[in-house]
Amino acid sequence: MRILNARRLGGRTAFSALVLLVTTAILAGCGTVEGKPEAGELDIRKLSVGKYPIDPLDVRALYIHSPSSGLDLAIGRLADAVVTGPDVDQSFSHGVLSEAMDVSVGLGLVLSHTAEPVAERNNMMFGYTASASTKPISDVRDPESSLVFSPFGHMKPAADATSFNITVLQFPDQQRALTAAEQMEAADFDVAPDQNQRVTLDKEPAAKAHWRPGVPTMGTSMAHGQYVVTVFVQQPNPEVVSLKSLTEKILAAQLLLLDQLPALSPRDMLRLDYDPQAMLRRTLHPVTFPYPHAENEVTRTPRGFLHNVEDQAKWKTLLDDNGVDSTATTRNGALLLRARDDKAAAALWSGITSAATTPTDKPSDVPDTACEETGNNPKPHRIDQEEAWDRSDRFVCTLHYNRYVARVAGTQLADVSQRAAAQYALLVTSQYT
Missing domain, CATH: 3.40.1000.70 (PknH-like extracellular domain)
Incomplete structure (x- = not known):
């Protein structure tokens, strides 16, 4: 609301009238609401996250080029x-x-x-x-x-x-x-x-x-x-x-x-951005410092992501249909997918979780989460399996929040539930930090 200069309304009398008018308008627009006000977001302070951090990594640590x-x-x-x-x-x-x-x-x-x-x-x-x-x-x-x-x-x-x-x-x-x-x-x-x-x-x-x-x-x-x-x-x-x-x-x-990928010089390589799409900061990262790795801690386009899945046809359809434009994985952490919008993320989550053959209990305090027991512990052909986000993938939980779909894995369901809670909380806090 723009407040007019009192001189243009004839001095103190006009200014007092204006204040009275504005105050009356504000009071007229107010009403009494019964009950206790509640926050629009889930109170992430109540989530059971165990030892896992819920602040973005770039808030906790500084990436140093090397x-x-x-x-x-x-x-x-x-x-x-x-x-x-x-x-x-x-x-x-x-x-x-x-x-x-x-x-x-x-x-x-x-x-x-x-x-x-x-x-x-x-x-x-x-x-x-x-x-x-x-x-x-x-x-x-x-x-x-x-x-x-x-x-x-x-x-x-x-x-x-x-x-x-x-x-x-x-x-x-x-x-x-x-x-x-x-x-x-x-x-x-x-x-x-x-x-x-x-x-x-x-x-x-x-x-x-x-x-x-x-x-x-x-x-x-x-x-x-x-x-x-x-x-x-x-x-x-x-x-x-x-x-x-x-x-x-x-x-x-x-x-x-x-033809679309200019070759890099050693200097170019040294200056590459660790997290150009702000994806890694949103991905569960149990380690306390950035640790780039070409397979296990990196952001990738959908094409790069497809190299790490077995059923490429199924995953390509899911990614294309829901406008996924960036992915991230962190060492011993999680997988994160960024969809076109909230609606597309929900559809992507449904597409992933509907394929589960052995659903299992999910954490009761984390919304929009589904868990399954995969029976693969670990995948015998996976390179660097001990450092991958799904290195011990007996249990996998998939959740979504806004544009993002995340997956966490581990050997114990209780641990995976804490990982899911921490990942959800991280997606919330990364909006504001």
């Missing part, structure tokens, strides 16, 4: 630009393997032992690898998997499935990327030079590919700017035409994403 943290953030950024199965074709419905890669770890998981020294010799900076299949892949390790090249982490695809692995590595400059791509292909080819045959991809003539007649697989390496992309495809029948076609389709999708 080369090692920058490396993990860079790998997480790259994961957002590595194709998933559905990016290539809807038939690739199952994620198989994903792994952060640097010169100290990860290379030997999928790259041939002949390619490892090539990457190191050309000063590979970091990378990311992911696989997808048209059918689930057994958690059982394949003892017959080649020690030369194990694109599915020594797991064995179904005989009637089509599967692929894609690995993207960044190098310091374009020349070293080109050299690395050529040397990797040559090293792989020379493992069996009398049996392998070189293959030219019509749509990507710069790529270097080879296959072995009678074997239903093909390997390809190519440089793209400062990146090297390697692709391994496997299908039921040893048909070189279809192997070439699938490889070209994967490369087309992957190169388009890399």
Whole structure:
């Protein structure tokens, strides 16, 4: 309300009249309300959160940039630009393997032992690898998997499935990327030079590919700017035409994403933001300091998130239908998904919880929460399982608040209930701090 200058109303008399008029109007608008007033929000002080913090991490601790943290953030950024199965074709419905890669770890998981020294010799900076299949892949390790090249982490695809692995590595400059791509292909080819045959991809003539007649697989390496992309495809029948076609389709999708991802310098990596979407501050974080990790403490786009789930087709539908634009996981903490709006978050929560096969008791004091007993304790194929948010996922609780859906897990239901309460409280407090 705008208060007029008393002089314009004729001095003290006019001003007194104005005050009387305003006071009368205010009193006229007031009434007597019986009963005790209540807050619109749940009183989170009454929630049973146990030892878990309910203040955002950036209120409790300061993130300090470092080369090692920058490396993990860079790998997480790259994961957002590595194709998933559905990016290539809807038939690739199952994620198989994903792994952060640097010169100290990860290379030997999928790259041939002949390619490892090539990457190191050309000063590979970091990378990311992911696989997808048209059918689930057994958690059982394949003892017959080649020690030369194990694109599915020594797991064995179904005989009637089509599967692929894609690995993207960044190098310091374009020349070293080109050299690395050529040397990797040559090293792989020379493992069996009398049996392998070189293959030219019509749509990507710069790529270097080879296959072995009678074997239903093909390997390809190519440089793209400062990146090297390697692709391994496997299908039921040893048909070189279809192997070439699938490889070209994967490369087309992957190169388009890399065109939108400028390569990073060491200085760029050092300056990467720990929490650019303000997601990690909203995610349950039992540890008392920020600890970036490319797999277990990082924010990701929906694409990056899909690398870490098995049923990619189901999750992609849930994410797309509800406008999820960002995700976060914290070490030993929680998973957080940000939907389009409150209504979409409720729909996402329903979509996730309706698939539960063994519902169990939920915490009575936490609204919009559902819990289940998964029977997986832990998932035997999960890399870094001991640090993942669902590392001991016998019990999982899913809750939603405003735009956010969160999941917490643990071995004991009482502990998971406290985690759910703390996560709910954190979503409330992070609005105001």
